[in-house]
Amino acid sequence: MDHKAPRVNAARMRSYLGETVRCPCKIKSINGNRAVVELADGGDIEVSISDDGNIRDKFVEIVGKVETPTTLKMFTALNLGDNIDMAAVNHTIELMHTAVMAEYWGTKP
Amino acid sequence: MDLTKGFCHKASQASSSDDLKGETPLLQLLSIKKIVNAGNVPDRHRVIISDGEQFMQAMFATTLNEKVEDGTFRRNCVVKLTKWEPQDIKGQRILILFSMEAISYPEEKIGTPVNPGKATAPGNSDSMAVDKSSNAPSTSSSDLVPSKPVPAPAASRGPSGNNAPIFPIEGLNPYHNKWTIKARVTMKSERKRWSNNKGEGQLFSVNLMDETGEIKATAFNAAVDALYDRFEEGKVYYISKGRVVIAKKAFSNLTCDYEITMDSKTEVEECMDAEADKVPQIQYSFVSLKDLEEKPKDASVDVIAVVHSVGELGSINTKQGKPLSKRDLVLADRSGYSCRCTLWGKQAEQWSHNDNPIVAFKGLKVSDFNGRSLSLNSSSTMHIDVDMPETNSLRGWYQKEGHKGNFNTHGGGGAGAARGSSGFKREEMKTLLEVRESEMGSRDKPEFFNSRASIVTIKQENIAYPACMAEGCNKKVNDTGNGWHCEKCDKTWPKPQYRYLLGIQVADHTAQAWLQAFNDVATEIIGMNADQLMEIKDNDEAEFQKVIHKAQSKTYNFECRAKNDTYNDQTRVRYGVIKAYPLDFTAETRNLHKLLSSYTQLIPARYLGDV
Numbered sequence: 001m002d003h004k005a006p007r008v009n010a011a012r013m014r015s016y017l018g019e020t021v022r023c024p025c026k027i028k029s030i031n032g033n034r035a036v037v038e039l040a041d042g043g044d045i046e047v048s049i050s051d052d053g054n055i056r057d058k059f060v061e062i063v064g065k066v067e068t069p070t071t072l073k074m075f076t077a078l079n080l081g082d083n084i085d086m087a088a089v090n091h092t093i094e095l096m097h098t099a100v101m102a103e104y105w106g107t108k109p
Numbered sequence: 110m111d112l113t114k115g116f117c118h119k120a121s122q123a124s125s126s127d128d129l130k131g132e133t134p135l136l137q138l139l140s141i142k143k144i145v146n147a148g149n150v151p152d153r154h155r156v157i158i159s160d161g162e163q164f165m166q167a168m169f170a171t172t173l174n175e176k177v178e179d180g181t182f183r184r185n186c187v188v189k190l191t192k193w194e195p196q197d198i199k200g201q202r203i204l205i206l207f208s209m210e211a212i213s214y215p216e217e218k219i220g221t222p223v224n225p226g227k228a229t230a231p232g233n234s235d236s237m238a239v240d241k242s243s244n245a246p247s248t249s250s251s252d253l254v255p256s257k258p259v260p261a262p263a264a265s266r267g268p269s270g271n272n273a274p275i276f277p278i279e280g281l282n283p284y285h286n287k288w289t290i291k292a293r294v295t296m297k298s299e300r301k302r303w304s305n306n307k308g309e310g311q312l313f314s315v316n317l318m319d320e321t322g323e324i325k326a327t328a329f330n331a332a333v334d335a336l337y338d339r340f341e342e343g344k345v346y347y348i349s350k351g352r353v354v355i356a357k358k359a360f361s362n363l364t365c366d367y368e369i370t371m372d373s374k375t376e377v378e379e380c381m382d383a384e385a386d387k388v389p390q391i392q393y394s395f396v397s398l399k400d401l402e403e404k405p406k407d408a409s410v411d412v413i414a415v416v417h418s419v420g421e422l423g424s425i426n427t428k429q430g431k432p433l434s435k436r437d438l439v440l441a442d443r444s445g446y447s448c449r450c451t452l453w454g455k456q457a458e459q460w461s462h463n464d465n466p467i468v469a470f471k472g473l474k475v476s477d478f479n480g481r482s483l484s485l486n487s488s489s490t491m492h493i494d495v496d497m498p499e500t501n502s503l504r505g506w507y508q509k510e511g512h513k514g515n516f517n518t519h520g521g522g523g524a525g526a527a528r529g530s531s532g533f534k535r536e537e538m539k540t541l542l543e544v545r546e547s548e549m550g551s552r553d554k555p556e557f558f559n560s561r562a563s564i565v566t567i568k569q570e571n572i573a574y575p576a577c578m579a580e581g582c583n584k585k586v587n588d589t590g591n592g593w594h595c596e597k598c599d600k601t602w603p604k605p606q607y608r609y610l611l612g613i614q615v616a617d618h619t620a621q622a623w624l625q626a627f628n629d630v631a632t633e634i635i636g637m638n639a640d641q642l643m644e645i646k647d648n649d650e651a652e653f654q655k656v657i658h659k660a661q662s663k664t665y666n667f668e669c670r671a672k673n674d675t676y677n678d679q680t681r682v683r684y685g686v687i688k689a690y691p692l693d694f695t696a697e698t699r700n701l702h703k704l705l706s707s708y709t710q711l712i713p714a715r716y717l718g719d720v
Binding site for chain 1: 695711712
C-alpha cells in the first residue's frame with residue numbers, strides 16, 4: 001500500500017515519524033499558516049497549513065506528514081461538518097491499532 | 110387370513126383399551142352404515158366388527174370418515190385395529206375406532222361370528238352416579254379419547270322433572286350424549302343470516318360458563334327460531350340433549366376444544382333456584398390501556414374503562430358492498446392512557462350512553478391502527494356500569510382527574526407503528542441473510558426485523574396507484590372515463606391522488622431482498638410525493654430517470670414486517686417497510702463498537718466496553 005495514511009490520535013503520532021497519517025481533529029485556532037488542533041484523544045498538535053486553505057468546518061480530517069510527535073505538515077484537508085462524536089472516533093482509532101486489526105489497517109500497534 | 114379370535118369377547122368386558130395392553134387385533138368389517146348429520150356436524154359411520162368368532166357394534170371416529178367414504182375401509186375389509194376405546198351407549202357396549210390399517214379385501218365374511226346377546230358390560234350409563242375411581246373430570250383435551258363417565262358433583266340437582274345429575278362443562282365430549290349442564294350465558298350473539306350457492310341459513314350462538322369451564326353453543330336454521338328467545342345474557346340455564354362437536358376455533362375466542370350444536374331436540378330450561386347465583390359471572394382479566402402496547406395485533410383483551418367521548422354514527426361499505434354502521438368511542442383508564450374503541454352494526458346504532466359510563470369489555474380485538482386501537486367483534490361483550498370494585502375506583506378517578514382529558518396515546522406514526530416505540534432498535538438488527546435463512550414471516554404471524562441496507566434497484570413499473578381522495582381512505586379508485594370512483598366510499602373524484610407502492614431491491618454485505626415501501630416511506634426515499642413523480646414520469650423520461658437514480662444507492666436503516674401473502678393462488682413471504690430511518694453515523698459507530706466488544710479473543714481487554 002503506497003499511499004496509505006492510517007488514522008491516528010495524538011498519542012500515536014510518535015510511531016509514525018516521517019510518515020503520512022490522517023488526523024480527525026477539531027480546529028482550535030488558526031494563525032496565518034499555522035493551526036492548533038485537538039485530536040481525537042484530546043491531545044493538541046500544531047499543523048502547518050498548505051496554501052489552498054480548504055479548512056471550513058469545525059471538524060476536519062487533515063492528511064499530512066508527521067514531522068515531530070506534535071507537529072504535522074498538511075497536504076490536504078477534508079471538512080467533516082460540525083457534529084462529530086470524537087470519543088467514538090477515538091475508540092475506532094484505538095481498535096484499528098489492536099494486534100489483530102493492524103494487519104488490515106496498516107497501523108502500528 | 111386369521112382374525113384375532115376372542116378380541117370381541119374381551120373388548121366387551123374391558124373398561125378401557127389399556128386392559129388389553131396395546132393388543133392390535135385383526136378384525137373384519139361386516140357392515141357399515143352412514144349416519145348423516147345436519148348442519149355443520151360431521152357424519153358418523155356405524156360398523157359391525159368381527160373377530161371370526163363374535164361380532165359387535167362399533168363406530169368410526171370422525172377422523173376416519175374420509176377413508177370410509179373413499180372405500181379404504183369397506184365392507185368385508187380386514188383391518189388391523191391400532192387405537193380404540195370402549196363406550197357404553199344406552200346400555201349397549203360399542204367400540205369407538207380411532208385408527209386402523211387396511212390389510213386385505215376378501216370377498217366373503219370370514220367364519221360364522223355370532224353375537225352373544227347384550228353383553229354385560231361394566232359401566233353402563235347409570236354409572237354416572239357411581240363414583241368411579243379415576244381422576245377428576247376428564248379434561249376435554251385434544252386427543253380424541255373419550256372420557257369415562259364422570260362422577261357428578263353431589264350438590265347440584267337437575268332441572269325439575271329430571272333428576273339426572275349435572276355434568277361439568279369441562280367433561281363434555283362427543284362420545285357421551287347423556288348430559289345436562291347448568292351454565293350462565295356470558296355472551297349471546299345476534300341472529301346471523303347468510304346465503305350462498307348452497308342456499309340460505311341462519312345461526313346464533315351463546316357462550317356458556319360454569320365453575321369448570323366455558324363452551325360455545327350454536328343453533329342453526331330452524332333451531333334458531335325455536336331457541337333464540339329462550340336465552341338471555343347473564344341468566345343461568347339447564348341445557349341438555351345438544352350435540353358435542355369439535356370446536357371451530359376460528360369463529361370463537363374460547364379455548365375449549367369442543368362446542369355444542371343445539372337442534373330441535375335440545376332442551377333449555379331457565380334455572381330458577383338459588384343455586385343459580387353459585388354459577389360464576391363473567392371472568393375478566395383486564396389489561397390497562399397503557400399495557401396494550403405490549404399486546405400484539407389481533408390479540409383478544411378484556412378492558413374496563415371510562416367512555417371519555419362518543420363519536421358520531423358513521424357508515425362504511427363492506428367488501429360485499431353492503432353498508433355497515435360504525436361508531437368510535439374514546440376510552441380512558443387510570444393508566445393515564447386513552448384509546449379508540451370501535452363499535453359496529455347494531456351496537457353502534459343503539460349506543461345511547463352519553464354520561465361517561467364505565468364499561469367492562471371482554472374479548473376486544475387489538476389492532477395496530479394509530480399505534481393501538483380496539484374494536485368489538487362477534488365474540489366480544491360489553492357491560493355498562495357493572496357493579497364491581499374496578500368500576501367504582503374508575504368512577505372516582507374520572508371525577509377527580511380523568512375528566513380533564515390529559516391522556517397519553519399510543520398513536521403517532523400512522524398505521525404500522527406497531528411496536529409503539531419510536532427509533533430504530535440497533536440491538537435487534539439482522540443481516541438480510543439472517544432474515545432469509547430464518548424464514549421470517551413464513552409462519553402464521555407477521556414477524557418484524559431491522560436491517561441496514563442500501564437500495565440497489567427501484568422497480569420502475571407500477572410505482573404508484575390512483576387512490577381515493579377521502580380522508581383516511583386509501584383504496585384504489587377505478588377510472589370510469591368520467592372521473593375516478595371509490596367503491597368503499599361510493600364517491601367519484603375528478604382526479605385521483607397517487608400513492609406509492611414502491612418495490613425496492615436492497616442489499617447488505619450478506620444478501621439482497623425485495624422490499625415493499627408504501628406511501629410515507631416511499632415519499633421519503635424518492636424525495637417527492639407520488640403525484641409529483643407520476644407527473645414527471647408522464648412528461649419527462651430523462652428527469653424521471655434522474656430522480657430514480659438519485660434515490661438508488663442510498664443506505665437506510667429499514668424497520669420491516671415479514672408476512673405471508675397470497676396473491677393469485679401463490680403464497681410468498683413479502684417484506685414491507687414500516688419506516689426507513691436515515692443513518693445516524695454516531696449511533697451506528699457506537700453500535701458497531703458494542704458488537705466488536707463481544708469479540709474478547711480478538712480485542713484486548715483495555716479496548717472493551719462502550720466508549
